[in-house]
Amino acid sequence: MSPSRDSVTATAPPVLPSKSNSSPSCCTTDIDSQSLTYEEALRTENPSLQVTADHKIKLVSAPRLKPGVGEILLHIKVTGICGSDIHFWKTGAIGSLTVDGDCILGHEAAGIVLEVGEGVSNFSKGDRVAVEPGVPCGTCFLCMKGRYNLCDDVKFSGVYPHHGSLQRFKVHPAKWIHKIPDTMTLSQGALLEPLSVVIHGISRSHLSLGRGVVVCGAGPIGLIALAAARASGAYPIVITDLEPSRLAFAKEFVPCCQTYQVRQDIDAQENAKAIRSLFGNTEYEAPETILECTGVESSVVTAAYIVRKGGDLMVIGVGKSIMNNLPFMHISLAEINLKFINRYADTWPAGICALSGGVLNLDKLVTHTFPLERAIDAMKLCSDSTGSGPRPNFNGGHPGGAMGMPAIGAALWKYAMHGSYDGRYMHYGIREHAMASIANGIAAYNRGSFIPVISSFFMFYLYAAPGVRMGGLQELQIIHIATHDSIGTGEDGPTHQPVELAALYRAMPNLLYIRPCDSEETAGAFIVALKATKNSTIISTSRQNLRQWTESRRHAVKFGACVFRESDNAQVTIIGVGAEMCFAVEAADQLAEAGVVVRIVSFPCQQLFEQQSWDYRRKVLRRGKIPAVVIEAYAANGWERYADASISMTSFGKSLPGKDAYQYFGFDGGMIARKVEN
Ligand SMILES: [Zn+2]
Ligand SMILES: [Zn+2]
Structure with a gap:
């Protein structure tokens, strides 16, 4: 006996356990065995697609069950995969429904009757049927009123702990199985589930x-x-x-x-x-x-x-x-x-009439068909299509992956997918130089079509430097998100604490190096980066949490520097930069207690400040009138133009918790205040 293939089909309908609408689905279809006998079935493997509590899917052999009283053993021929299946896989839950153990997925199913259990008289072997996946209690008042979809005790196939139809053989109560006419395909039978929602x-x-x-x-x-x-x-x-x-x-x-x-x-x-x-x-x-x-x-x-x-x-x-x-x-x-609505009640008969009578034709919604043994591929294809891009091959529509999705979308999506590298992700190792170079290629392709967004620890932008430099040289719009800047990076130590790197990037032409002091200025940095079509931008952010300041303004980031706290009779200007703004403010507060009047300037980007009018620059810095001290845990190179003194780094960093590392190098409100006062 050689059973012909069963299949999973990928239909477009994603329905929560049963009402969602995220994305396309595939369907798997199984061996084409009108002729499979019950005895043969007992000797045949029962491959099943199971989701696990730790967000994995696996194809494993499941037990073949015997139909009990009132039940039918089905050979499942087609199962549509829908958004909820993907959701259970990727997140382990939909609302209060959680995957707490292995569970066979699948709830959009059609198949052939293999064996009927005791007491089942209206079905016989070989009947073509569609499966209504929700099995309600049948006795509560909602069930009695016909509103059985609202029953508190619905056992829904494919929702843990109730096994679904992504398997070859499934036992299901005869009451929730519907015969379909020969004029209907089994794929249409599986489409009855999403159609029921509508x-x-x-x-x-x-x-x-x-x-x-x-x-x-x-x-x-x-x-x-x-x-x-x-x-x-x-x-x-x-x-x-x-x-x-x-x-x-x-x-x-x-x-x-x-x-x-x-x-x-x-x-x-x-x-x-x-x-x-x-x-x-x-x-x-x-x-x-x-x-x-x-x-x-x-x-x-x-x-x-x-x-x-x-x-x-x-x-x-x-x-x-x-x-x-x-x-x-x-x-x-x-x-x-x-x-x-909440799922559906009494919809299969109407759906069967509508589809078999030609009132509706939904065949185009089935985009891909896989054999049951390749159910994992079907799931991956569906999950790959749940992004914001076009649906791959929505029946001949768009080939392959989702072009046109900016990299930032892909990055966010990755997190949404719990770090999975499935689908369009390439695992490419840790290669900053290659990453920046690939970004150059993407940005150069029909300029303006894509804005690549790439990211690494700021220290490792040292390895990215040749690519970043070529991006600047070619005037390419690329957004670099540099994380873990400064010595606040902490225990990773001097190997991970950039000290000298900012000086390189502040000197690099056609590149903006922006160090925002909080999320408000980070938003401003993004606005600048998105508008900068002729150069690249590095947005340099901290590892540690930063305070959200009330003084920061996103629209001031484009000026490079702005007055953060003003005072007409100030005796000194303190320049706060990025993550070190907190020390500027602490020092200013302590100096105020000591009777020294201080004004504060936030200075996220030297290159942008240089583009401002002489007048503006003079107003912000008051150079020549009062002294200025810059506070930044980097080498002071480049600040000579803007400050008379600096609290800065003259050595490599140190492996200490971020806070202690700052303290060790004298970044402390009190210590800074005393230095400034002297
Ligand atoms: Zn569904
Ligand atoms: Zn009930």
């Missing part, structure tokens, strides 16, 4: 012939909602998203729709106004129904402003646990019906 959402709101509707979000659930809206006869139909590539896919999928790319530079009301104008200029013409499929706060707020007075705002997406910015009085005064 059917339930529509049944609780309404769509009517010739009345307008807006679908927010062109993810898998949004696309299904779009197709459903089209099938309902609602018109005009507008779909919104942030991503142009998703909207392009939506337009191809349902050509009669209009698309609207949500703008992030204007607020919800302004976006809503623009979306409303696609329907007409009167309240009457505004859309009666909004199907909100993202669950993102800004999108829900926008939807509240789009919908016609008295209309339905159906939130299908799931979001954070508290949403604080809903325009409550607008919703109240306009009598908007704000509604929600």
Whole structure:
């Protein structure tokens, strides 16, 4: 006997255990064995894809269970992979549902009946079926009222501890299995699960012939909602998203729709106004129904402003646990019906009729198909597509990876993915020179298309220097995030404590070396770096936590230096730089107690200061009138132009806790105050 392959398919629909909408999914499909007998099945391996409590996935053989009373043994042929599967893998939890042990994933499934248990009379071997994954208690009042999706005791396949369908053989209660006709494919059978989310959402709101509707979000659930809206006869139909590539896919999928790319530079009301104008200029013409499929706060707020007075705002997406910015009085005064769903109830029969009757065709949403044995590859592909970029191969749409995603997005995404190097990540070792050189290549490619953002400890920008220098020489816009600057880096010791490096980068042409003193100035440094299209920028940050100052101003960073604390009758100017601003302030406070009047200047960037007018520079520094002392735990080279004395480094650092290292080298408010006073 050689069983033909089973498969996992990658469909586009990500649904939380069952209502989310993050991304595309793959599906796995299994061996094509109409003819597999129960006896053969017992001798066949049962590969399964399991998620572990420590965020790993593994393909392991699972036990083959015998169907008990009222149960059916299924040969699972197709399982869609959805956003929630990826979420359980990468984060180990969705809301209160947590992965506390090994669990077989998968909840969008269709297959063939292999064996029926005792008491099952309405199914027989060989029946083609779709699986409804939620198994409620069946006895509580919610179950009795038919609102079984709200039952407190739902055992949902693929949510720990209930095993899902990413395995070859699964036992499931016959009551929650639905026969599908021969005119339907098994992939369509698996699509019934995400379709159910939309059917339930529509049944609780309404769509009517010739009345307008807006679908927010062109993810898998949004696309299904779009197709459903089209099938309902609602018109005009507008779909919104942030991503142009998703909207392009939506337009191809349902050509009669209009698309609207949500703008992030204007607020919800302004976006809503623009979306409303696609329907007409009167309240009457505004859309009666909004199907909100993202669950993102800004999108829900926008939807509240789009919908016609008295209309339905159906939130299908799931979001954070508290949403604080809903325009409550607008919703109240306009009598908007704000509604929600939790999974679905009694939707499979309607879904089967809609798909087999040709009312809807969702086949394009299945983008990739993998054999069950390659379920890990399917999961990786899906997780790779959950970034902000276009979906890879959304059925012939966009090839391969997500071009156009700036490196900063990738970096953030990496953290979101818990340090995983799967997908588009290359593990390339610790190579600062190569990193900076690669960044040069990316920045040089059709200038302005990408702004590479790269990062390392500041000390190791010594190794990056040849690449950074070539970037400056070529006037390339690159943002370097240098961390662990100064001796505050601490116990790593002198090997990790830059002392002399700032002098090199302050002298390097076409490069801005910026040392912000807190997060406000860091924001200012980013603004400068993003606007600097003809040079590179190093934003130099500390390892240790810094105080957030009330005096810092992000918009002053572009001047290079600015007055931090002013006093007309000051006797001395103290210049605070980056992480050492705290010593400037401490010293100033102690000097004030001793009767010395001090003004403070924050000086994040020498190169920017040099670009300012003579007048401005004179006003900030008051050179020639009162003495200035700079406090920075670097070599003092370069500060001669701006200060008469320095509290600075004349040796390598020392391996001590950051605070003690500072103290050891005389960086201490009291010690500095005494020195300045003398
Ligand atoms: Zn799903
Ligand atoms: Zn119940």
